[in-house]
Every structure is written in structure tokens, then in C-alpha cells.
Amino acid sequence: MTGGGLADLAWIGCDWGGSSLRAFAVGADGRVLAVRRSEDGAGGLTPDGFEPALMALVADWLPDAPPAAIGVLICGMAGSRTGWREAAYCDPLVPLTRLAAAAAAAPAQDPRIRPLILPGYARGDPPDVMRGEETQLLGLIGTEPGFAGLVCLPGTHSKWARIADDRLTASATMMTGEIFALLARQSILRQSLRPAAALVDEAGFRAAVQQGMADPAMVLPAMFALRAADLTGGGTDPERAADRLSGLLIGLELAALPQTGWRAGEAVVVIGAPALAGRYAVALDACGIPARQVSGETLVIAGLRAAHARLVETGSWPHMM
Template identity: 45%
Template sequence: MSALNQDYGTSLSWIAVDWGTSNLRVWAMDDNANILGSVESPLGMNAIAGDPKLSFEVVLVGLIDGWLTKDIVGLPVVICGMAGAKQGWLEAPYCDVPARPTDLAKGAVKPDVRDPRISVFILPGLCQRGDSDVMRGEETQLVGFMAAHPEFAGWVCLPGTHSKWARIADGKITAFRTYMSGEVFALLSQHSILRHSVDDGWDDAAFADAVRGACAQPTAFLHSLFGVRAGALVAPAGASVAPGASVLSGTVIGTEIADVLGLLQPGENIALIGAGKLASLYQAALAVHGHKATPQDGATITLSGLARAHATLVSTSKEN
């Protein structure tokens, strides 16, 4: 999807950017939160940090130059994600939990830019002290989710290499937990002794059994892993063996979910943001425990979160 040379004229009201580690996504927005156009690029934070000829402003203006008519001045560009990291465009210090969406918007930093046509706001990530944790980018998805579900109370799950679970109550993000599940699954299935037990085979029932097993022994993760291998070794000759990938995936995701379920308070709900295979696995694992959570599209929710931040920034600048 590219809209590089599209001139939106006076409809163009602001620009939304989700700047990740390995890619970025940019939307041209009108005054009524309609998408006029969008563009994606592989020039995430890591690519820019690794190339002295690139800068965040050069990359951004290169993508949106065709949208910017000559007479535009100070068009708001609202960015979430790694552009605000220490190694990013300009560090946007973490906002502490508990945090309201407006706290996040007010924590935005403004890098100096050479191009007078844009005015850039970089949103902060969230941090939690005590039980140390950080996020950058997902907090904007949470803000988008809260805009669509203002009464929601409970835990929102964002599956990924590092899954995030955030507790939402009374219009605030009150706590969150990162789980290294995706990275641990990848390392174990590709580089540990369990790689001999993992192939393309898959069985939904074996996955569900492993999710149940992880909940029955929630402290036994490091032991349960070895069962992926031992299960095949102790099976009677000729017996069918559960596919290792299903068992390993169910053990990892199931252990993560068992920990969160232990924190769930009466009356709290669970919501799921994401798409594709991974979100479906989390949906299936939650269903094992009787929780119905339909995955909600992450990109739409990110854009909604950026729109809410933009609205706060506009009203704040009018107040001042």
C-alpha cells in the first residue's frame, strides 16, 4: 500500500506513525479520524541506527513528502514506538503506571526538525517500578482499546515475541507484565535438545492438553519442557506421540496464561489484541480455561490510540 505522491490538499489534518524496531507504518489522517492514505517501510529503528546516512527526519519526510503541500506549516505528526527509545529519534522518558491516556499524550517530546512543514510529537512508553517492566508502542494500542471499551476492567493481552499483558481499571493502565514466551519458544524449538522433537506436525488437542497441564503445574515450567522430549521416549512402541510443537507451544503459552489467571480478580475480563496464528493460539489457550477472547486487529487499535493522543495534544495546545 503506497500513497507517496497523493496530494490530499486541505483534508490532510495530521499524520500518525507507528515506528517499531524493524519497520514503520504511516497514515495520512483527516479531521474526522478518517484514513486518507498510508505507507509502510522497513526502516525501523535498527535500520536507521545502523546507517549513518539515515536519520529519523530524513526517513519520515522521504515517506510523506508527496503529502505535504508547500504552504503547509507545522502539520502535527504523532509517533509511537521505538522512535522514543534511548537509541531512537529523541528519548521520550517512560511514563509510570498507573497512567491515564492523557498522561501518555502529555509526556510526548518534540524533537527539533529542519522541515517547517511538520511538527513532530513522540509519545512515551510505559514503565513499572517494583516489579520492573517496560513497554514502547503497546501502550498506544492500550489507549486505542480503552477508547473503544471505556468500561473495560481486566487484563488486555498483546501476544508477541515478548507478550504484554496490561491491567486496565477506571480508565487507567494500572500494571503490566511482559512474558518472554515467543522468544523462549523460538530458542527452545530451534536451538535446544527439544529441536529434535519439534517438526511441522501439529495437533490442537495436544496443544490444549499442554495448556491444561501447564495450569495444573504452574511452577513446573523448566521440568514440563523436558516432557516434550521424554513423552516420546517413554511412549510404548507403536503408540502415537503428540507432535512436539503443539506440546511445547501449549506448555509455554499455557504457563504464561496460568500466571495471569492467578492475578485475575472477580469481575475482571480478558481481551486479546492481535492477528494471525499467534493470536489464534492465545484465543484457543484462553478458551481451554473458559475465557472467550476474540482477537481484535492491532493496527486499527494503534491508529485509534494515536488519534486519541492527537486529540489530547491539539486540545492541550489550544489551552496554552
């Protein structure tokens, strides 16, 4: 390898979501050498904006003239229909461990990189799609071989997934985070709420989750009651009111669990960043559901590493050479 760049860099992994991009420099032995993050999410880029956004983050990791192009393995929304290059959804019959075979090469001007985008999953009846979370699930079965069970990946759009035999056997998406943000920032409730990342009123949050799960039909009237209580002087502190709204919506989300394959007593693995995953773990606990938290960043790295290993093993890496 010639001058410049990050010593020992073997390949780059990317988790390219709708609102952010995280890049991982990976060494020949699989260790993560460096991590960087930017706000260049796929949602704000046109197809020709992806390469510059990636290079802005990782160009100085690259040698001036590598003997071979550095592979960049990407998961997430960069592979959507309006992303860098579409990586068509896979059928859930394809095991997570074989997902990499359906990856799509994205065009790059810079000869030093070869970007490859992992696909997501789509299913019908009821319709659901996933892009990015599947790589975390691949990381989960990589770090816990033989894992079977129910997984929750909370976020703007919460994903619920059931895994068995290295396959995604069921999934559902709930727009809980997006609805919370719209209500808290743009609806009439914004005048009575102030959302905080951490739980301010855990007892109120737990009660609201229980109410929403036990009686999903009362979520709509209970929402406006937060505003009415404020107008009539019986209002709660705006941060506490935000926790109650969050609890009602997460409770409504949990009310769908029995119909998405969950059986009473079954534990749920919650994958995500600590604050949000922790909020869901509290919500599940409030409903008597055992929960275990796993770091989303750890799993996305594990998943990218597993996909990379599979590509190497099948002679598909470095690709297109």
C-alpha cells in the same frame, strides 16, 4: 495547500515497533486515507536513521510546500533511550488520556514534518515497562469508554495490563514469544520442531497449555521430552511438536495470571494481529477463561487519533510552532 502529496492529508500517525514501522495517513475528518508498512524497526536504526526511514515510507504523501509542517504522531520504540529521541516513561498515575502531554518532539531536517513521540509507562515493584501498547490501550478506552478489566497483548514480549478509571493499574511482561523463537530456531529442539503461524494440532496445543498452566514446574522436563520422543522414534510431526512447545510456554505464562490480578471467571481482552491473538484466545479458552479478540491495528489507530485529539484540545498541536 500547494502541489503534490496525498489529497486531504492532515497528519500522520506511526506505530514504530522494534522490528517494523507502520504509518497511517490521516485526513482532517480523522479518516485513515492510506496505510504503509516497512521493516525499518527501531531496533535496527541509529538515531539519525529514523528520519530517512520515515521519509522513505511517507515522503510522497507530503505536499511540496505545505502551508504548515505536517505533524507526525509516533508511538512505540522510536521513543526509547536508543531511539529517535527519548520520550521518558510516564508514571502509571498519569491517565492514558493524558499521556500525550508528555510527548517528546524529535528533530527533523525536512521542514515539512514535525515528529512528536508519545511516551510509554514504567513502574517499580515489580519493575515493568511498556512502549507502544499503551497507545492501543488508549484506543481501547476510546472505543469502549469506561472499559475496566484485564488485557493481554501477545507478541515477542507479551504484555498483560489491568485498566481501571482510564489508568494502567497493573502490568507485567513475559518474554514468551522470544523464548519460543530461541528454542524453536536455535536450541537442540530445533531438530524436532517446525513452527507454523497457524495452529496445526489444536488438541495437542490445548493439552499443552492446560499442562503448563496447571503444573508450571513440569514445563522444563516436558520441553526436552519433545526432543527425546523424536530420538526414540515415538516423536510427533515437527509442526505438532512446535504447537506443543508453544502451548507449554503460553501455559506457563497463564500460570502467572492469578498473581497478576486475574480473578477466576474474569474475561480477558486479547489485542493483536489475528493469528497470534487467535492462538491466545484458544489458549485462554482451553483454561476456561473467557476471551474476546480485538484488532491491534484498529486500536493503535484509535489511540493515535485520541492522543491527537487531546493535543489539539489542549492547544499543543501542531506543536512547537
